[in-house]
Amino acid sequence: MKEIYRFTCIVCPLGCSIEVEVEDGKVLEVRGHTCPRGEEWAVQEVISPKRVVMTVIPVENGALPTVSVKTAEPIPKEKIPELMRFLAEIKIKAPVNIGDVVAEWDGVKIVATRGA
Amino acid sequence: MMKPFPEVPMLSYDVVVIGGGPAGMASAIKAKELGLKVLLLDENDYLGGILPQCIHPGFGIHYFREELTGPEFAARLAKRLVELGVEYRTSARVLEIRNYSDLEKFVLFTSPSGIYGVWAKAVIYAAGARERHAFEIGIVGDRVSGIYTAGEAQTLMDIYGVLPGKEIVIVGSGDVGLIMARRFALEGAKVKAVIELMPYPGGLARNVMILRDFNIPLYLSHKVVEVRGKGRVERVKVVRVDENLKEIPGSEFWIEADTLVISAGLVPAVKKLKKIGVEIDPATAGPVVNDRLETSVPGIFVAGNSLVINDLVDYVAEQGELAAEGAKEFIENGGIESRKWIKVETGENVRLVVPHYLSGERDVHLYLRVSKPMEDVELRIPEIGKRLKLPVVKPAEMIRLKLKAEEIRNAEKLTVEVVRP
Numbered sequence: 001m002k003e004i005y006r007f008t009c010i011v012c013p014l015g016c017s018i019e020v021e022v023e024d025g026k027v028l029e030v031r032g033h034t035c036p037r038g039e040e041w042a043v044q045e046v047i048s049p050k051r052v053v054m055t056v057i058p059v060e061n062g063a064l065p066t067v068s069v070k071t072a073e074p075i076p077k078e079k080i081p082e083l084m085r086f087l088a089e090i091k092i093k094a095p096v097n098i099g100d101v102v103a104e105w106d107g108v109k110i111v112a113t114r115g116a
Numbered sequence: 117m118m119k120p121f122p123e124v125p126m127l128s129y130d131v132v133v134i135g136g137g138p139a140g141m142a143s144a145i146k147a148k149e150l151g152l153k154v155l156l157l158d159e160n161d162y163l164g165g166i167l168p169q170c171i172h173p174g175f176g177i178h179y180f181r182e183e184l185t186g187p188e189f190a191a192r193l194a195k196r197l198v199e200l201g202v203e204y205r206t207s208a209r210v211l212e213i214r215n216y217s218d219l220e221k222f223v224l225f226t227s228p229s230g231i232y233g234v235w236a237k238a239v240i241y242a243a244g245a246r247e248r249h250a251f252e253i254g255i256v257g258d259r260v261s262g263i264y265t266a267g268e269a270q271t272l273m274d275i276y277g278v279l280p281g282k283e284i285v286i287v288g289s290g291d292v293g294l295i296m297a298r299r300f301a302l303e304g305a306k307v308k309a310v311i312e313l314m315p316y317p318g319g320l321a322r323n324v325m326i327l328r329d330f331n332i333p334l335y336l337s338h339k340v341v342e343v344r345g346k347g348r349v350e351r352v353k354v355v356r357v358d359e360n361l362k363e364i365p366g367s368e369f370w371i372e373a374d375t376l377v378i379s380a381g382l383v384p385a386v387k388k389l390k391k392i393g394v395e396i397d398p399a400t401a402g403p404v405v406n407d408r409l410e411t412s413v414p415g416i417f418v419a420g421n422s423l424v425i426n427d428l429v430d431y432v433a434e435q436g437e438l439a440a441e442g443a444k445e446f447i448e449n450g451g452i453e454s455r456k457w458i459k460v461e462t463g464e465n466v467r468l469v470v471p472h473y474l475s476g477e478r479d480v481h482l483y484l485r486v487s488k489p490m491e492d493v494e495l496r497i498p499e500i501g502k503r504l505k506l507p508v509v510k511p512a513e514m515i516r517l518k519l520k521a522e523e524i525r526n527a528e529k530l531t532v533e534v535v536r537p
Binding site: 007008009010014015016034049051052053054055056058063064065066068070077080084098113114115 | 162168171172173185187188191273274275276277302303304320321322324325329507508510
């Protein structure tokens, strides 16, 4: 069955309206993009969308009650709920510096983006 | 001159920077690098303004040539500030600014160690913006808990680690609202709807995508008009609007929710500037400025969201630096001199533009927003024959245009318009 996915491209501020035509998980055609980066992005959005995930983790004895963290790399979108459940269990202690790896999940480093 | 507040300890600096967010930090850093004696004041107990709570990536692509989260962006500026030995005070709340003469500014502030007065030759005002609240957008109903502005909800969640509610309706599809929709959804709250008054989303495309990622319904051309509940928000009333933003009778429906988050835009926080007679542009709600970001009161400069609501922190920091260069020139020459001032005016489909006056003696960035979304248009400044093709323009995305001194030098005024070729 043919499916058409429609996106506003986010690679650059142009915001092209891109359509990706897919049949049985295979990309048939990409339309509406104006550069190769947009095409690549749209195909990835259809085949295996990835996101950088951010949250906050409680920290003991910090200047603020939490530190913010992010995944060091984008992770597959469908794995986000699983990652969030893992992150919900983590607690850490000060001192924490920006860039510290506070945990690792499925080979993905969880990096502090705010010190404490 | 009579000294104000004889019982208050007095400090003396070349320039006082009010606000320790990205605009204030960038301007304090630049002022110090230019050899000025500078003091930065911030009312919060940490530096960074709103950046430390903006934990998502997307900051710094222009300014640091690298994609950072908000706290990382703030930390880079704070590190530079400390390395340079810039004097700063946090938990320092400015009560009043006084303008005694061109080179005699006075700033009164409170702090944990007491109340102080500061004499300075110039002031850079970078105190950011405030959020529009429920009363300003016509929401009536019960006085209940569970109503937050997006920024308040963000502080609660991403500084203090407290989820503000479980079933959430968000008013406004601007960037902050959308980013909060993602954070709520990630943390396990149910975002029941994002309600947008306009017929198009208010945020950057990359943020509008969040709605699809988390299957959040977006209601365009709708508004929240009423909140009901006993003690806590229980339900909100939504109504559809027509093309003139008038409510359509009979289109009302209720959404059950325990939390209402208002993301209805920002307004430059310039009350203290108005008090000293700074002229305000009704379109930006911020001060009228020249190309050094000096306001109509000589020696009072402004940058960041106090000047104009920005969508990229990179431009905010850039404005901070520019204001510091202006302060340096002002202090050295006893004023910002220009042979003439070229007035910049808004033309067709341009809602706002800053700066308002150009000297024509230096290159300048214009920051502007369009009134409505359009495709395949040209940005034109007819007086100087400037034409720039733009495939897409949206009110949500600020346009930054560089003009060279030699392009504008001979103009009397400039009209910026966005039109179909």
